[in-house]
Amino acid sequence: MGKAGYGGQGVIPLNLILLGPPGAGKGTQAERLREDFAIPHISTGDILRAQVADGSDLGGKAKRFMDAGELVPDEVIIGMITVRIGEGDARDGFLLDGFPRNEQQAEALNEALSGLDRRLTAVLLIEVPDEEVVRRLAGRRVCVKNPSHIYHVDFDPPKHEGVCDQDGARLVQRDDDREETIRRRLEIYHAQTEPLIGHYDHAGLLRRFDGRRSPDEVHAHIRATVATLRLEEEL
Numbered sequence: 001m002g003k004a005g006y007g008g009q010g011v012i013p014l015n016l017i018l019l020g021p022p023g024a025g026k027g028t029q030a031e032r033l034r035e036d037f038a039i040p041h042i043s044t045g046d047i048l049r050a051q052v053a054d055g056s057d058l059g060g061k062a063k064r065f066m067d068a069g070e071l072v073p074d075e076v077i078i079g080m081i082t083v084r085i086g087e088g089d090a091r092d093g094f095l096l097d098g099f100p101r102n103e104q105q106a107e108a109l110n111e112a113l114s115g116l117d118r119r120l121t122a123v124l125l126i127e128v129p130d131e132e133v134v135r136r137l138a139g140r141r142v143c144v145k146n147p148s149h150i151y152h153v154d155f156d157p158p159k160h161e162g163v164c165d166q167d168g169a170r171l172v173q174r175d176d177d178r179e180e181t182i183r184r185r186l187e188i189y190h191a192q193t194e195p196l197i198g199h200y201d202h203a204g205l206l207r208r209f210d211g212r213r214s215p216d217e218v219h220a221h222i223r224a225t226v227a228t229l230r231l232e233e234e235l
């Protein structure tokens with residue numbers, strides 16, 4: 001793998017964005033793509049935590065907003081992402097997850113990439129209807145004793161309703177998984193992301209995947225699409 005240079009013979013970079021509603025399985029797919037194509041999975045949350053822990057300038061700025069209970073502004077986030085994309089392991093590409101969330105962030109990302117003499121390869125959208133998202137998330141039940149004991153009322157029910165198979169503790173629904181909460185998150189998702197989807201569709205970058213299928217099927221479909229994209233980039 002050659003160093004990034006002017007038209008070097010390195011691997012064709014895959015600069016990807018992953019979009020989809022909560023409950024679409026983005027995390028699972030991102031991990032698999034990371035393994036398939038050896039590109040880092042860059043999530044906004046992870047970057048924030050890492051930069052704050054490092055005590056970098058941007059991390060310090062972000063921390064002041066977080067400590068004040070405020071949202072970290074776009075320019076701080078985009079600064080962190082620009083730094084992260086410039087690191088060695090992202091030379092052959094990256095998979096952004098959780099960013100951009102709206103059109104302004106998309107514009108900022110575009111500028112940052114141009115500044116690095118790079119551009120997006122594709123935007124991968126995992127589509128799941130709202131009712132399916134609600135069914136997936138609202139059906140989750142968590143053990144009060146050990147939150148890693150997770151069940152689902154339809155897909156993975158415990159032997160006895162409301163009771164953990166492993167330790168007999170009570171199973172509860174987390175506040176985040178309540179239907180009202182999920183519907184609110186979906187509203188925000190649609191309001192912010194639909195213009196973004198239109199934006200990338202218009203730019204010819206959008207690829208849609210049917211998130212109602214099994215994680216294995218979704219993965220096979222995405223992997224085939226991304227492999228084809230890389231071939232097309234080589235031509």
Ligand SMILES: [Zn+2]
Binds near residue numbers: 143145146164167168
């Ligand atoms: Zn348990």
